[in-house]
Amino acid sequence: MNKTAKIKKNHQFIKLRKLVIVSVLIGFLSAFLGISLKKITEYYEEIFFHQATVNPIFYVVFPVFGLSIIYFLRQYLFKKKENKGIKEVFESTQSKSKNLPNYKIPSHFINGLLTVIFGGSTGIEVSTVVATATIGSVAQQKENVFRQYKTELICAGVAAGVTALFSSPIAGILFAIEVISRKVTRAFIISNLIAVSIAFGLITILNEGPLFAVTITTWHLKAIPYFILLGILAGINSVYLTRCVLFFKGQFSKIETHYYKIILGSIVLSVSLFVFPQLYGEGYHAINGIFSNSAIPLTLTLTFTFIGILLLKPIVTSITLASGGDGGVFAPSLFIGAFLGLLLASVLNTFFNAQVIPLNFMVIGMAAVLSASIHAPFTAIFLVCGLTNDYTLFLPILVVCLISKYTAKMIYPHTVYTFLPSISK
Structure with missing residues (x-):
C-alpha cells in the first residue's frame, strides 16, 4: 500500500471513529431529552387534568394561562422567534447554509410542555422531534468533518428522540427515513443505528414500559x-x-x-x-x-x-x-x-x-x-x-x-x- 492510500485510509478511519462518537452523544442526549419531556409532561398533565375535573373553572383558566406564558416566553426569552415545527427540520436538511439554532432545544422543550399540561389538545412528539433534530444539527456544526453528514446527524437525533418516546427503535429509524431524509447512506445507517441503540438502551435501563398496557389475543x-x-x-x-x-x-x-x-x-x-x-x-x-x-x-x-x-x-x-x-x-x-x-x-x-x-x-x-x-x-x-x-x-x-x-x-x-x-x- 503506497503512502497516499495509507493516509487516505487513516483519514477515513478517523472520520468513522468521530462519527461513531458523535452518534453516541447524540443518541444519549436526544433520548435523555425525550424521556425527560415525556415524564415531566405525564406527571404535570395528570395533576392539572385532575384539578380541572374537580374544579371545571380550570378548563377556562388553564388554556389562556398556558398560551399566554408561551407568548411571553417567545416575546422576551426567545426574542420573538417563532417555532415552525418540523418544517424547520426540512429547511435545514435541504439547505447547506441554514442550520437549526441552539435555542430550538429549550424553546420546543418548554413550549411543548406548557402547551400540553395546560390543556392544549396536541402532543409533545413534534416538540421532541425538532429539539432532538437540533441536537444533531448543533453536533454537525462543531467540526468540519461532520459538515457532509448534516442530514444524517439530524436524523440520528430525531430517530433517538422518537425511540425514547415510543420505545421502538425501528419506528425511530423509519420516521427519519420516511419523513425527514427519504434517502439512506452508509453514514445514515451507522449514525442512526448507534443513536437508536443508545436510546433504546437508556429506556431499557430506566425500565420504561409500553404506553398502553393492552393484551391482544388474536384476529380473524x-x-x-x-x-x-x-x-x-x-x-x-x-x-x-x-x-x-x-x-x-x-x-x-x-x-x-x-x-x-x-x-x-x-x-x-x-x-x-x-x-x-x-x-x-x-x-x-x-x-x-x-x-x-x-x-x-x-x-x-x-x-x-x-x-x-x-x-x-x-x-x-x-x-x-x-x-x-x-x-x-x-x-x-x-x-x-x-x-x-x-x-x-x-x-x-x-x-x-x-x-x-x-x-x-x-x-x-x-x-x-x-x-x-x-x-x-x-x-x-x-x-x-x-x-x-x-x-x-x-x-x-x-x-x-x-x-x-x-x-x-x-x-x-x-x-x-x-x-x-x-x-x-
Whole structure:
C-alpha cells in the first residue's frame, strides 16, 4: 500500500471513529431529552387534568394561562422567534447554509410542555422531534468533518428522540427515513443505528414500559373487509385533520394582534374541554380509558359523544397550534384513530352482529390515522406496535396503514409537513 492510500485510509478511519462518537452523544442526549419531556409532561398533565375535573373553572383558566406564558416566553426569552415545527427540520436538511439554532432545544422543550399540561389538545412528539433534530444539527456544526453528514446527524437525533418516546427503535429509524431524509447512506445507517441503540438502551435501563398496557389475543380473517373499511375511514379522517390544521393556521395568521389569537383560541379550547374533557392535552388518558372499557354497549348518547369527539378533536388541535401552542399531529392522530376504531367496531357489533374485537380496531385505527396523517405507513406500524408492545396485529395493521395512506393521498396529496405555504407547521 503506497503512502497516499495509507493516509487516505487513516483519514477515513478517523472520520468513522468521530462519527461513531458523535452518534453516541447524540443518541444519549436526544433520548435523555425525550424521556425527560415525556415524564415531566405525564406527571404535570395528570395533576392539572385532575384539578380541572374537580374544579371545571380550570378548563377556562388553564388554556389562556398556558398560551399566554408561551407568548411571553417567545416575546422576551426567545426574542420573538417563532417555532415552525418540523418544517424547520426540512429547511435545514435541504439547505447547506441554514442550520437549526441552539435555542430550538429549550424553546420546543418548554413550549411543548406548557402547551400540553395546560390543556392544549396536541402532543409533545413534534416538540421532541425538532429539539432532538437540533441536537444533531448543533453536533454537525462543531467540526468540519461532520459538515457532509448534516442530514444524517439530524436524523440520528430525531430517530433517538422518537425511540425514547415510543420505545421502538425501528419506528425511530423509519420516521427519519420516511419523513425527514427519504434517502439512506452508509453514514445514515451507522449514525442512526448507534443513536437508536443508545436510546433504546437508556429506556431499557430506566425500565420504561409500553404506553398502553393492552393484551391482544388474536384476529380473524372474517374481519378483513371491516379492516379495509377502517382504513378508508382513517384516510378520510386524516385529511380532515390536515385540512383543519392548514385552514385554521391560515385564518389565524390574518389576525395581527397575537393576544387576540390567544383569547379566541382559549375560548374555543375551554368550551370544547368543558363539553369533552377527553380532549385535554395529549388525550392518552382518554385512550387508556376506552381501552379499559372497550366492551361497553353502544348507546345513542355514546354514539353522539364519539362523533362529537371525532369532529372536534381536529378543530381544537388546529386552534391550539394556530393560537401559539407547540405541538403536532402525532398524538391527535393516535387519539382519533382509537376513537374511530372503537366507534366502527361498536356500530358493527350492535347493528350488524359482526362480532369483531373492539380492541383490535382501536389499535389498528391508531396506526391507520397516523399513517395517513404523516404519509409514513411503516413508521406508524412499528410505532403503534411499540406503544402496545404487541405484534399480533402486524399483518392487518400493515394492510390498513397502506390503504389509509393511499386513500388520504387520493383525496388530498399533502400533509401538514409537506404543504408549502409558510402557514403550515
